Amino acid sequence: MAFRLSINGSTxxxxxxxxxxxxxxxxxxxxxxxxxxxxxxxxxxARARGxxxxxxxxxxxxxxxxxxxPVQLGSGTVRFWVGGRFGRPSRxxxxxxxxxxxxxxxxxxxxxxxVRVRKDANTLTAAERDRFLRALAAVNNQGNGVFQLFRDMxxxxxxxxxxxxxGFLPWHRAYLxxxxxxxxxxxxxxxxxxxxxxxxxxxxxxxxxVGTSNVAGTVEFTATNPLRxxxxxxVPGVIRRPEFDTSTExxxxxxxxxxxxxxxxxxxxxxxxxAGSWYGxxxxxxxxxxxxxxxxxxxxxSSIGTAARDPLFFLLHANIDRLWAKWQWLYQRFxxxxxxxxxxxxxxxxxxxxxxxxxxxxxxxxxxxTAPGGGLxxxxxxxxxxxxxxxxxxxxxxGRHDSADRLGFDYDDVPFDA
Amino acid sequence: xxxxxxxxxxxGQVAKARxxxxxxxxxxxxxxxxxxxxxxxxxxxxxxxxxxxLDQAEQIAADREQPAELRAALIGQLxxxxxxxxxxxxxxxxxxxxxxxxxxxxxxAVSALKSAAFQAQGLANQRAAYIEALRSAADSDDRTLxxxxxxxxxxxxxxxxxxxxxxxxxxxxxxLVSPEKALQLLSYDPKRNVGDLLRDIVRNPPSDGARxxxxxNLASDSSSKSLFTRLVRDKKEEREARLIAISALxxxxxxxxxxxxxxxxxxxxxxxxxxxxxxxxxxxxxxxNAHPELREVxxxxxxxxxxxxxxxxxxxxxxxxxx
Numbered sequence: 001m002a003f004r005l006s007i008n009g010s011t012x013x014x015x016x017x018x019x020x021x022x023x024x025x026x027x028x029x030x031x032x033x034x035x036x037x038x039x040x041x042x043x044x045x046a047r048a049r050g051x052x053x054x055x056x057x058x059x060x061x062x063x064x065x066x067x068x069x070p071v072q073l074g075s076g077t078v079r080f081w082v083g084g085r086f087g088r089p090s091r092x093x094x095x096x097x098x099x100x101x102x103x104x105x106x107x108x109x110x111x112x113x114x115v116r117v118r119k120d121a122n123t124l125t126a127a128e129r130d131r132f133l134r135a136l137a138a139v140n141n142q143g144n145g146v147f148q149l150f151r152d153m154x155x156x157x158x159x160x161x162x163x164x165x166x167g168f169l170p171w172h173r174a175y176l177x178x179x180x181x182x183x184x185x186x187x188x189x190x191x192x193x194x195x196x197x198x199x200x201x202x203x204x205x206x207x208x209x210v211g212t213s214n215v216a217g218t219v220e221f222t223a224t225n226p227l228r229x230x231x232x233x234x235v236p237g238v239i240r241r242p243e244f245d246t247s248t249e250x251x252x253x254x255x256x257x258x259x260x261x262x263x264x265x266x267x268x269x270x271x272x273x274x275a276g277s278w279y280g281x282x283x284x285x286x287x288x289x290x291x292x293x294x295x296x297x298x299x300x301x302s303s304i305g306t307a308a309r310d311p312l313f314f315l316l317h318a319n320i321d322r323l324w325a326k327w328q329w330l331y332q333r334f335x336x337x338x339x340x341x342x343x344x345x346x347x348x349x350x351x352x353x354x355x356x357x358x359x360x361x362x363x364x365x366x367x368x369x370t371a372p373g374g375g376l377x378x379x380x381x382x383x384x385x386x387x388x389x390x391x392x393x394x395x396x397x398x399g400r401h402d403s404a405d406r407l408g409f410d411y412d413d414v415p416f417d418a
Numbered sequence: 419x420x421x422x423x424x425x426x427x428x429x430g431q432v433a434k435a436r437x438x439x440x441x442x443x444x445x446x447x448x449x450x451x452x453x454x455x456x457x458x459x460x461x462x463x464x465x466x467x468x469x470x471x472l473d474q475a476e477q478i479a480a481d482r483e484q485p486a487e488l489r490a491a492l493i494g495q496l497x498x499x500x501x502x503x504x505x506x507x508x509x510x511x512x513x514x515x516x517x518x519x520x521x522x523x524x525x526x527a528v529s530a531l532k533s534a535a536f537q538a539q540g541l542a543n544q545r546a547a548y549i550e551a552l553r554s555a556a557d558s559d560d561r562t563l564x565x566x567x568x569x570x571x572x573x574x575x576x577x578x579x580x581x582x583x584x585x586x587x588x589x590x591x592x593x594l595v596s597p598e599k600a601l602q603l604l605s606y607d608p609k610r611n612v613g614d615l616l617r618d619i620v621r622n623p624p625s626d627g628a629r630x631x632x633x634x635n636l637a638s639d640s641s642s643k644s645l646f647t648r649l650v651r652d653k654k655e656e657r658e659a660r661l662i663a664i665s666a667l668x669x670x671x672x673x674x675x676x677x678x679x680x681x682x683x684x685x686x687x688x689x690x691x692x693x694x695x696x697x698x699x700x701x702x703x704x705x706x707n708a709h710p711e712l713r714e715v716x717x718x719x720x721x722x723x724x725x726x727x728x729x730x731x732x733x734x735x736x737x738x739x740x741x
Contacts, residue, residue: 164539223727286537306573
């Protein structure tokens with residue numbers, strides 16, 4: 001009796017990366033015993049501290065720790081959905097498995113998976129951190145890798161494509177997704193961590209991670225940190241001068257005093273809450289906490305034209321994106337037809353139906369006259385958003401309205417609840 | 419925790435934040451309180467949003483009778499919304515460019531405008547005035563203000579500023595900042611033709627930090643290949659310079675550096691941390707399986723190196739997935 005399980009449309013290991021949002025599974029039973037198997041049981045077994053799974057008979061049904069499902073006569077197939085159990089992500093590939101059994105029988109198939117979500121950088125294990133840094137350094141390849149294209153997308157000449165308007169959040173979501181998929185092409189167990197800038201993050205600002213700054217603002221790494229050989233624009237190194245004590249304080253400008261702090265998560269989520277929590281109000285978070293987090297440093301990360309040269313930029317923006325995702329979850333703002341979910345900005349690139357530069361390759365005015373990087377990277381687990389994403393495609397990132405819109409990422413503290 | 423419980427928790431936190439912010443705004447608006455008390459209230463206010471509050475903040479910030487720290491605090495509060503208020507941007511630029519303003523007020527204006535710059539459009543319309551104000555601040559006697567302004571100007575690739583910095587390094591004008599800092603600022607313009615100056619600083623450095631930064635700035639200069647090769651091979655050379663050289667050669671000579679790094683990593687008489695760093699350099703660029711002899715070197719180093727950093731480097735090399 002042969003059992004074969006496809007997850008996310010693939011029977012290959014590349015398909016076995018899950019988030020909170022349900023992923024489609026198809027079990028096929030072949031061979032002489034196909035007609036003898038009427039029902040199967042789907043369950044989860046995991047290593048200690050491994051990810052935990054839940055299962056769904058339908059994508060909008062309740063989550064269960066196991067399912068008993070009938071086998072379709074004729075085709076010998078069983079369809080179900082699987083996702084991570086909120087609060088129990090994996091730490092590495094294969095630390096949790098889907099187990100298929102005949103009802104009343106022994107396990108017939110065990111498929112190792114990973115619940116892969118974006119996590120708080122300050123909470124990563126050393127192994128998770130090092131895998132991320134290795135992948136990031138590989139993409140940089142000491143200045144010779146594709147990372148330079150990402151750097152070239154975030155320049156002063158292109159600032160209006162991504163800033164100062166309502167497309168700010170969707171554009172950066174696509175940007176992060178593109179980079180994350182490049183990282184996953186190096187190591188599929190990697191996801192982009194976020195810098196929780198309204199909290200102290202001493203493990204992040206450490207020579208073994210994003211580095212610590214000397215008096216001149218030159219960032220120092222351990223000799224074995226892959227970022228030791230970070231190069232952008234042909235120049236090695238990172239210049240970052242914190243205006244706060246990174247080992248004891250959250251992001252804030254204190255030099256010179258007095259203090260302007262990046263506003264807290266609760267204050268960010270409260271933006272516009274007095275008036276019904278519309279996107280147009282929420283997008284003002286581009287000022288604080290976003291702008292404040294950037295300018296709580298001197299150096300590369302403190303100017304649009306140089307910010308993407310500092311790897312910390314991507315962790316900063318992962319937190320911005322997480323705040324948007326959390327706001328969306330809190331106020332149920334995933335549906336592009338909901339006027340509270342997005343406010344059109346007028347300028348091209350900031351309206352729902354607009355495709356976004358540079359992925360659309362559009363170099364006609366008012367777009368910039370170059371479009372580095374080509375199309376947005378494809379993923380082995382989802383088909384969305386395609387190589388030339390639109391603003392609209394960035395909203396329903398968990399596929400709540402249409403599972404085909406799922407983008408293949410989740411945050412550790414933003415659940416999926418149908 | 420169940421998702422519904424979690425939702426209740428987050429909703430509660432947001433409601434609490436709103437209540438605290440509303441109370442803080444009421445205190446800020448209270449004319450009965452001193453200016454100091456009103457500004458202190460803003461720490462709990464989150465972000466000022468309403469036009470009348472922003473107008474009030476701007477009014478106090480403009481009042482030269484108020485203490486400089488108080489005014490600077492309010493300038494910081496103006497920052498997040500300033501990009502959408504042309505008059506506030508103008509106000510901030512005027513504070514920055516006014517040599518009669520105290521340094522903390524001008525420095526707060528630099529920070530506020532840097533933040534506003536991330537929202538693009540507003541400041542783009544007043545760019546010329548902004549740059550002029552920064553140039554004025556770059557002449558300040560206050561070191562913090564001067565360095566902040568120069569940093570922004572250098573990242574904006576302001577030609578007159580970069581020229582001044584270069585001239586100061588050549589001894590043709592007074593130093594604005596330390597040599598290391600000056601070289602850092604020049605690095606924002608990597609195509610600048612200063613190779614002769616940089617090589618001179620490498621030979622006759624005013625400080626170790628300046629030498630290291632000069633080496634970084636030379637990293638994409640193909641005519642410096644022999645300099646970097648010599649540095650990497652010289653066991654008497656300081657470690658940091660050799661590490662920068664390894665990285666530079668990866669840009670200038672990507673095929674050659676893998677051979678060189680492999681050779682150094684295999685040399686049992688070499689500094690263990692340099693060996694480890696060479697393994698890391700190769701691991702970021704090359705599949706582990708492409709150099710089977712290097713794998714053996716890394717295995718030995720991982721087990722036997724006396725330096726913890728070297729053992730960790732070797733392990734990183736061994737753990738690097740093959741392409």
